[in-house]
Amino acid sequence: MKKVSIYRPTSVEEAIEILSEHGTEAGVYAGGTDLLIRLKNRLKQAPSYLVDIKPIQNLRYIKEDEQGGVRIGTATKISELAESDLLKKKYPMFVQAVNLISSPELRNASTLGGDLLQEVWCQYLRGGYSCWRNGGYLCYGAIGDNSYYHSAMGGRLCYAVYPGDAATALIPYDARAKLATPSGVKELSIEQLVPGDLMVDGRIQSHVVRYNEILTEVVLPPPKPNVRASFEKLRPRGVWDFSMASLAIALELQGQTISDARVVFGGISGKPYRETAVENFLKGKTLAAELKDQAMAVALVNAAPLKYNATKIDMAKGLLASGITKLSAAA
């Protein structure tokens, strides 16, 4: 494992000072379920200075705000999200999703912030290949075994998929993220937080968080009435694995008419893939299982699978059919 020094700041401001001092050599350490493995894998972009934010008191909470929304500190454990009665009551689809993240043991350690900002799980990167995210200039996933963890929707330089589930499930709720930065608080939508295909401070990464910024809070707006939502995930193994394809779908209803829709696929692209073509198709339609065939026809028409992963698109469309059927049955 790469040798590291650990700082234990007690405030966000102190943590930002330390991160600013060490530049890209430092990184935020919370649950460690991603970071420590990156260190163990001796990845070139893994930090040498860890800034442990666990001692910071005000980053681990789930609380209702005055408007009826919910604020979540990003050091909150995934298991705490899964067990939260408040979240179960207000955002059941999000809880459904976090229960499918990894294993119970890892959910006890990993945090919401870590899930949102985790590194990709490409086997070539983790195997120490000199790829775009590890000091090289070539994507081995694009030409090697890309059955599981690589994009079927095209890519730019790195073809690994964004692996997180929480972001996929937060987007349908129009959740927002807050970043503490040296110049104050920055607020972004989750789509803006993990847009994929970018280089930040010399590193190719899926998210926009800079070396001296800390993701501190996720804000869920008050749940809308008459929304039905569902999350489903297909994995190479039944448990403990990243999605080959996942779907978060939320339909807002007026009577039986769909007045608004959110359709977000995970595991198929370098970012949570919001499928606005399906959303637009669904709006104004009467919710019924029969919609699934037409929805599948308009979904993912821009797919660009690699040699071994066209099945991801079939899986994603299957999840769409399943989601629509499930939500219409709940009527």
Place this chain on the structure above:
Amino acid sequence: MQLIEGIFFEPVGCLAEFPPGPFLEISSRLFGRKKKTSASGSRAYWHLLNLIEASGKNLDGPEKEFAEALEMQAVAEAKVYEDVAPALAELKKMGARLFVVSSLSDAAAKSFLDRHGLNEFFSAVWSRDNARGIKAAPLQAGLAGAFLQPERVMFLADTLESLSVAQSVGVQSILMMNDPDEARRLAMHNPSGGIVSLHELPDFLRVVAAENSGQLGTVRFSSGGPTEI
């Protein structure tokens, strides 16, 4: 990787899919080789270059005319990749100097550019005629002609031979990963980098430029250039 100032393109295989037939015909008629029907245009072309090199002779007189006529036929049948024109336009806009560096005849290389409307993107064309040689010779002529340092130049390669030529000259060998199986084999030969599509080349240059500048910030790929968030 050092800051890239120039990019060398071999049209065969890197800008267009060429038919193998004409190159196989030249190999067969001038060097007595059996035609391999399964070869790609690119492999047939580089195989022909190996034969020319091994024979130690320059194509002159009737042989030159015969080869050139078949090369023109290959050019006429070549299918330019759909990402070529937009990628070249973006590279040019970014200030990269682009060159055709090819072992085709001068007439064939220029006909290729004319036929496909690509002339405007290239600063110069180096062929086996004006470079007076094949394989490494056009690259060396291109470097000398444009006063470029080899480590600041990319050469796109899609065969083992073209990779080897790039490495022998010292330019950055960038693997065109058109066929994943072939690319996987070629990736074992230590190319400097690789791209799946020419669309990625501008982003490749942005990454290298950002690394060399040492400046921190955000570069969003393929959205018209660096964007600060």
